[in-house]
Amino acid sequence: MENMVVMHKKPELKDPYLIAAWPGIGNIGLMAVNYLKNRLETEEFAEIKSYPYFFPKSITIKNGILQHMDFPSHKFYYKKAEQDLILFLGEMQPKEEEEIYDIANHVLDVGIAFGCKRVYTAGAAVAPIHHTLKPKVWAVPNNEKLINEVKGGENIILMSNMGEKGRQGSISGLNGVLLGTAKRKGLDGICLLGEIPIYIAQFSVPYPMLYPNASKSILEALTPRLKVEIDLSRLNSFITRTETEIENLYQSLPMQIQEELDKLKYETYVKPTALEPITDEEKEKIIKEVEEFFKKGGKIND
Amino acid sequence: MIKKTPVLSAPFLIAGWKPDAGEVGWNVFEYLSSQIQGEEFAEIEPLGFFPLNEVQIANDLVQFPEAKFYAYEEKDLVLFKSYQPTSKIYKFLNLFLDLAENLKVKEIYTIGGLISTVAHTKERKIYTVVNTPYLKEEIGNYPLQTNLSHEGPTSMSGFLLWMAMKRYIPGISFWIDVPFYLSGRVDPKATKTILEFLKTRFKLSVDLKLLDQEIEKQEEKIALLNTQNPEIGEYMAKLENNVNLAQEEMDKIINAVENYL
Numbered sequence: 001m002e003n004m005v006v007m008h009k010k011p012e013l014k015d016p017y018l019i020a021a022w023p024g025i026g027n028i029g030l031m032a033v034n035y036l037k038n039r040l041e042t043e044e045f046a047e048i049k050s051y052p053y054f055f056p057k058s059i060t061i062k063n064g065i066l067q068h069m070d071f072p073s074h075k076f077y078y079k080k081a082e083q084d085l086i087l088f089l090g091e092m093q094p095k096e097e098e099e100i101y102d103i104a105n106h107v108l109d110v111g112i113a114f115g116c117k118r119v120y121t122a123g124a125a126v127a128p129i130h131h132t133l134k135p136k137v138w139a140v141p142n143n144e145k146l147i148n149e150v151k152g153g154e155n156i157i158l159m160s161n162m163g164e165k166g167r168q169g170s171i172s173g174l175n176g177v178l179l180g181t182a183k184r185k186g187l188d189g190i191c192l193l194g195e196i197p198i199y200i201a202q203f204s205v206p207y208p209m210l211y212p213n214a215s216k217s218i219l220e221a222l223t224p225r226l227k228v229e230i231d232l233s234r235l236n237s238f239i240t241r242t243e244t245e246i247e248n249l250y251q252s253l254p255m256q257i258q259e260e261l262d263k264l265k266y267e268t269y270v271k272p273t274a275l276e277p278i279t280d281e282e283k284e285k286i287i288k289e290v291e292e293f294f295k296k297g298g299k300i301n302d
Numbered sequence: 303m304i305k306k307t308p309v310l311s312a313p314f315l316i317a318g319w320k321p322d323a324g325e326v327g328w329n330v331f332e333y334l335s336s337q338i339q340g341e342e343f344a345e346i347e348p349l350g351f352f353p354l355n356e357v358q359i360a361n362d363l364v365q366f367p368e369a370k371f372y373a374y375e376e377k378d379l380v381l382f383k384s385y386q387p388t389s390k391i392y393k394f395l396n397l398f399l400d401l402a403e404n405l406k407v408k409e410i411y412t413i414g415g416l417i418s419t420v421a422h423t424k425e426r427k428i429y430t431v432v433n434t435p436y437l438k439e440e441i442g443n444y445p446l447q448t449n450l451s452h453e454g455p456t457s458m459s460g461f462l463l464w465m466a467m468k469r470y471i472p473g474i475s476f477w478i479d480v481p482f483y484l485s486g487r488v489d490p491k492a493t494k495t496i497l498e499f500l501k502t503r504f505k506l507s508v509d510l511k512l513l514d515q516e517i518e519k520q521e522e523k524i525a526l527l528n529t530q531n532p533e534i535g536e537y538m539a540k541l542e543n544n545v546n547l548a549q550e551e552m553d554k555i556i557n558a559v560e561n562y563l
Contacts, residue, residue, distance in 0.1 A: 051392060052393075059455075061451055062451050063448075095389065096390060
């Protein structure tokens with residue numbers, strides 16, 4: 001069988017942690033891991049041949065001769081540090097379950113080849129929260145012993161912190177499959193999901209909104225665990241720009257929807273605030289109204 | 303799935319897809335099969351490659367995806383007429399190439415429409431892309447545009463050509479101009495231009511008169527549209543004189559042709 005991983009270099013790494021991300025809602029996980037990759041000045045060392053899983057992104061033809069075909073990249077980077085790290089960034093998620101499972105295995109096999117015993121994935125948690133609140137990070141470990149480790153972390157919550165329904169949920173795409181496959185292979189894994197307000201996840205004007213606030217929350221949760229410190233100033237500048245954009249969009253929503261969404265300012269998963277938290281019925285009503293609004297084309301008020 | 307092994311020595315394998323701009327590839331094969339006797343001998347079964355949970359209906363008929371190989375033993379030619387797969391494309395194209403290798407195919411040709419700003423009344427150019435440089439010389443004597451340069455989105459044929467290259471199977475993609483306002487329907491002029499090339503290339507005895515009638519009919523209809531709708535007539539005249547149209551003008555032509563034809 002064809003080896004689907006191309007190794008450009010074989011760095012010497014000691015028990016590295018593997019951190020993986022793909023595009024998803026608000027590109028939250030991808031932006032966090034990509035930022036980490038850039039700030040840590042990592043070095044690319046391997047990639048997955050992605051042509052079996054994706055349609056080509058582009059073709060290069062010169063004077064009538066096919067020169068090159070470009071596919072969505074799936075690359076590995078490393079950083080030697082107090083805690084050695086392998087970062088993996090995928091440019092696209094495959095559609096088929098079989099392909100998702102294949103890629104998850106390829107990613108983990110590279111990690112295992114370098115002695116990796118722990119994996120982190122990062123993504124988005126669509127939540128009924130307001131955009132003026134700091135996004136929390138939902139941590140989902142792949143085994144019991146990691147629960148105590150993530151419990152009580154600053155701004156980090158477990159699914160069980162969310163009330164009665166909290167113990168159940170799902171992680172779509174590679175973020176979940178990678179952790180499940182890691183468990184099968186005996187690796188510890190934690191998925192960190194940065195909260196994105198449900199209505200931001202629905203904004204698409206003219207392209208899906210990015211939500212760097214949540215990426216920052218993920219990085220704040222992740223970096224101490226990786227024993228690295230990074231400068232967040234660039235991300236903060238981007239957050240400031242995005243906040244203005246989001247606020248403008250918010251102000252252009254119909255007043256009735258804004259009033260409903262304003263209730264989300266008092267939402268909390270961990271414990272009730274002094275102000276009365278919204279009820280589950282109200283939460284569902286808000287979600288329904290926002291969904292209806294966007295289903296109708298999401299026309300913004302002038 | 304191979305139903306029968308045809309007697310072929312080193313055949314050319316020509317592939318065409320549906321959907322396709324101007325339905326060129328599909329229509330070329332339909333026309334060819336109405337004129338010369340070929341035999342279906344293999345197919346790629348649709349399960350896994352096409353959405354089968356909802357079967358489409360068009361022109362009162364059930365539309366079911368198919369991907370079939372037809373042999374023309376006398377001409378040492380194989381045609382592959384297929385819907386474009388939407389899932390596991392790499393696997394699908396590999397099945398195609400496995401059969402091509404089993405048949406010891408000499409070269410793979412693909413046929414497709416290229417959405418263009420050419421007017422329907424104008425001569426259609428055929429552009430070629432080869433995956434092996436020497437093929438350019440081989441087709442050098444035909445009226446083809448062999449120096450296309452492009453960097454950007456690709457197609458099923460482009461992907462197939464690249465995969466064939468990885469297996470060292472020579473291949474050429476043939477792309478014919480299809481006016482943007484005919485891209486969603488049959489373009490008989492594009493079909494005829496491709497057939498003229500194939501006829502010469504493979505010495506096929508194919509009568510193209512029926513296509514001439516279709517071309518005439520389509521041109522008459524569009525001429526009538528131009529008369530009845532002077533605004534569209536003006537834009538069409540611009541196209542015929544190679545004047546660039548604004549997007550809005552092109553959209554108006556598309557809508558008018560869609561409603562009228």
